[in-house]
Amino acid sequence: MVPRLIIDVVRRRWHIGAFAVFQLHIFYPLVAKFWPSSAGMAVTMCGGWFLSMASADLFSLRVLFQLPVSRRTWWLARWWMSVVAAVVIAQLASSIGQWREGSPLFGVEYALLSLIFGVLYCGFSMGIRTTPLGKSGVSRRRSRLR
Amino acid sequence: MPAAIEIRGLKKSFSGFTLGPIDMTVPEGAIYGLVGPNGAGKTTTIDLLFGMGAKDAGQIRVLGLDHLRDEVAMKKQVGYVSPDLTYSPWGKVGRVIQFVKGFYPTWDDAYCDRLLRSLHVGTGERVMSLSFGARIKLSLILALSWRPKLLILDEPTVGVDAISKQEIFGELLSAVGDGDRSVLISSHGLTDLERFADHLGMIKDGQMIFEGSTADIIARHRMVDFVTDQADRITHRPGVFVQRRDAHRWRVLLDLERASLDWLRGTGAANITETPVTLEDLFVAIGRE
Numbered sequence: 001m002v003p004r005l006i007i008d009v010v011r012r013r014w015h016i017g018a019f020a021v022f023q024l025h026i027f028y029p030l031v032a033k034f035w036p037s038s039a040g041m042a043v044t045m046c047g048g049w050f051l052s053m054a055s056a057d058l059f060s061l062r063v064l065f066q067l068p069v070s071r072r073t074w075w076l077a078r079w080w081m082s083v084v085a086a087v088v089i090a091q092l093a094s095s096i097g098q099w100r101e102g103s104p105l106f107g108v109e110y111a112l113l114s115l116i117f118g119v120l121y122c123g124f125s126m127g128i129r130t131t132p133l134g135k136s137g138v139s140r141r142r143s144r145l146r
Numbered sequence: 147m148p149a150a151i152e153i154r155g156l157k158k159s160f161s162g163f164t165l166g167p168i169d170m171t172v173p174e175g176a177i178y179g180l181v182g183p184n185g186a187g188k189t190t191t192i193d194l195l196f197g198m199g200a201k202d203a204g205q206i207r208v209l210g211l212d213h214l215r216d217e218v219a220m221k222k223q224v225g226y227v228s229p230d231l232t233y234s235p236w237g238k239v240g241r242v243i244q245f246v247k248g249f250y251p252t253w254d255d256a257y258c259d260r261l262l263r264s265l266h267v268g269t270g271e272r273v274m275s276l277s278f279g280a281r282i283k284l285s286l287i288l289a290l291s292w293r294p295k296l297l298i299l300d301e302p303t304v305g306v307d308a309i310s311k312q313e314i315f316g317e318l319l320s321a322v323g324d325g326d327r328s329v330l331i332s333s334h335g336l337t338d339l340e341r342f343a344d345h346l347g348m349i350k351d352g353q354m355i356f357e358g359s360t361a362d363i364i365a366r367h368r369m370v371d372f373v374t375d376q377a378d379r380i381t382h383r384p385g386v387f388v389q390r391r392d393a394h395r396w397r398v399l400l401d402l403e404r405a406s407l408d409w410l411r412g413t414g415a416a417n418i419t420e421t422p423v424t425l426e427d428l429f430v431a432i433g434r435e
Contacts, residue, residue, distance in 0.1 A: 001249075008245055012235055063231050065198050067249045068221040 001069050005077035006085075009058050017085070020051055021093045028097025040094045040105055044114040045121050047090030052122040056082045083126050087118035148210070150174045150296050150328035151195070156204035158194060165190050165352040167204060172296075172330050172345065177322065179343030179360070180332040181425070183433045186349040188332040192300050196226065209295055222250070225289030228300040229282055233273045239284060240269035243291075250292035258291035265313055279310035286314055290321050297322070299331045303338060315342060340364075340425040348432060355432055360425075367423045368400045369431075370407070372415040379413045387431045399423065399431035 010017075024047045032039035059078040091114055098106035151172035158165045165187040172178040180188050194201050195208065197217055206213040211220045236242040239262075247253045262269065265283040267276070276284065282302055289297060297318070303311045315338060322329055333339055339346070340360065347357040356363060373394050380386055380396065385404025390397040400410070400420075410418060423431075 004248060012237075061232060061235065062198070062228075063233060065196055066221065066226040066231070067246070068218050069249070070218050071197065 001073045002077045002080065005059070005064070005069070005073070006080055009055075009077075009081055010085075013055075013058065017089050020047070020089050021096065024090055024093030025096040025100070028094060029101055032097070032101055032103065036103075037105070040098050040103070040110060041114045041117060043094040043097065044087060044090045044118045047093060048087035048118040048122045049125065051086035051089055052082045052126055055086055056126065058082075079123070079126060083119060083123045087115060087122055090118060091115050148174045149207070150176070150209055151178075151330060152205075152207040153191070153195075154205045156191065156194065156206060157202045158190060158199065159202055163187070163352060165194075168349070168352070168354045170347055170354060170357060172328055174328055175326060176345045177329045177331065177343045178345040178347065179339035180330060180347050180349065181334075181336065181339065181429055182349035182355075187352040188349055189300055191349070192226075192298055192330075192332060195298070196221075196224075223295040225292070225294035225297045226300070227282065227285045227289045227297070227302050229278070229285075229302075229304060230300070231285050233281070233284060233288075237272060238269070239267060239271050239273060239276075242273060242284065242288065243269065246288045247291075253292045255291075257293070258287060261287045261290060261317060265317060279306040282306055283310065283314060286317065290317065293321075293327075295327055297327065297329045299329065299333070301333055302331065303333060311338065318342075336425045336429055346425070348429070350433060363428070364423060364425065366402050367428055368402060368407070368420045369397065369423050369427055370400050370410065370418060370420045371395070371397050372410065372418040374413060374415040376413050376415070380415075383409075387434075389431055389434075399427065 024043055027047070028039060028043050031042050035042060056078065058081060059074060064074065091111055094114060095106065095111050097103075098110075149171050151170065153168060153170040155167040155169065156165065157167045163185070168187075168191070170180075170191070180191070182188050190199075193199055195206055195213055197214055208220045209223050213220055233239075233242045236245055243258065247255075247258075265280075265287060267280055267283050267287060271280075273281065273284070286299075286302070299318075302314060302318075306314065318329065319342065321327065331339065331343065343360055345358065346360050346363050348355045369389070374380065374396060375394050377391075380398065381388060383405050385401035387399040387401075388396065389399060396415075400407070407418065407420065
């Protein structure tokens with residue numbers, strides 16, 4: 001069920017991910033001007049964090065809570081999208097930025113290191129945010145005609 | 147009779163509101179109407195049943211399953227309809243159906259198509275462009291198409307026109323016509339509930355005021371007009387809900403199990419006339435108290 005939930009979100013929101021890559025890769029040269037050696041990691045971690053926060057609500061739809069999916073499955077799907085996918089998108093943007101700028105840090109090793117730090121950073125904050133599942137999981141109801 | 151939903155001692159506190167402890171029993175095969183004023187705790191009860199929010203105390207069993215420990219098995223048998231369900235992120239109706247269908251092995255495509263036709267919802271339509279009534283219909287189609295054993299409807303007819311309401315109830319009744327399925331409807335459409343619900347529960351200020359078969363509840367209450375000057379004896383009696391008072395002339399709703407007509411005569415009340423109550427009379431009288 002986790003892949004099903006993730007595929008559904010990717011299908012619905014792939015264009016936002018693509019736009020985020022575009023935006024963040026433009027942002028890279030600006031950061032590199034001030035911190036040439038750590039710009040890649042900074043873009044990955046900061047970009048990943050913002051994307052992580054923005055994507056957390058993708059799974060807060062009430063519709064998803066009626067489906068025969070356990071809270072653990074729901075939490076895992078949310079974690080993969082809001083942590084791993086968010087950091088991968090930011091890293092992709094960062095790597096494109098490095099490649100375009102001709103940075104000597106462009107490469108697999110640096111990208112992997114950034115990814116690990118990004119996942120730890122975003123994973124920790126997302127973990128805190130989503131642990132009290134029942135309390136923060138569902139967006140509050142809007143008032144209706146009653 | 148085994149219970150489709152069995153709630154015992156359910157309690158949940160928010161700032162400024164406490165639900166329960168409430169007990170509630172929806173018998174298997176029943177159409178159960180859950181009524182109550184705004185903010186009484188109806189939707190909170192349903193939310194807790196689905197594990198949306200943590201209860202402070204109590205037990206909830208649905209179709210014999212614990213609602214948290216066996217949540218997946220439970221949700222495989224429980225359909226949910228509510229105006230709060232937002233399907234617009236999926237874009238078109240067809241995409242919503244494709245997504246939801248994947249979670250239910252018992253999904254019946256032919257039945258889904260029939261429902262789409264009879265409720266006039268097109269698969270190519272954008273969810274955002276659907277009317278309020280059509281969105282409720284979509285929610286109903288998605289809940290009925292896999293033939294759940296228990297259907298929970300939270301305010302399914304709020305803001306829906308009379309024709310759509312008729313269509314929704316028509317499909318609902320034909321779906322539960324075999325008598326094996328149970329339905330819990332939380333609604334303000336009291337006339338609809340009076341016609342369809344065979345069991346009722348009324349929640350007020352987070353407490354279950356009464357629960358039982360609709361016929362028994364209606365038969366147990368009377369609207370009574372009389373004349374008396376014994377105000378203290380009337381107002382302090384449990385089971386008496388004062389509706390109107392002009393000098394010595396009174397109009398009260400009597401719960402005959404707690405305050406009988408003989409008791410009323412014993413207080414010296416004169417010119418007593420009684421009339422049967424409707425569900426709306428009951429709702430207004432108890433809600434106002």
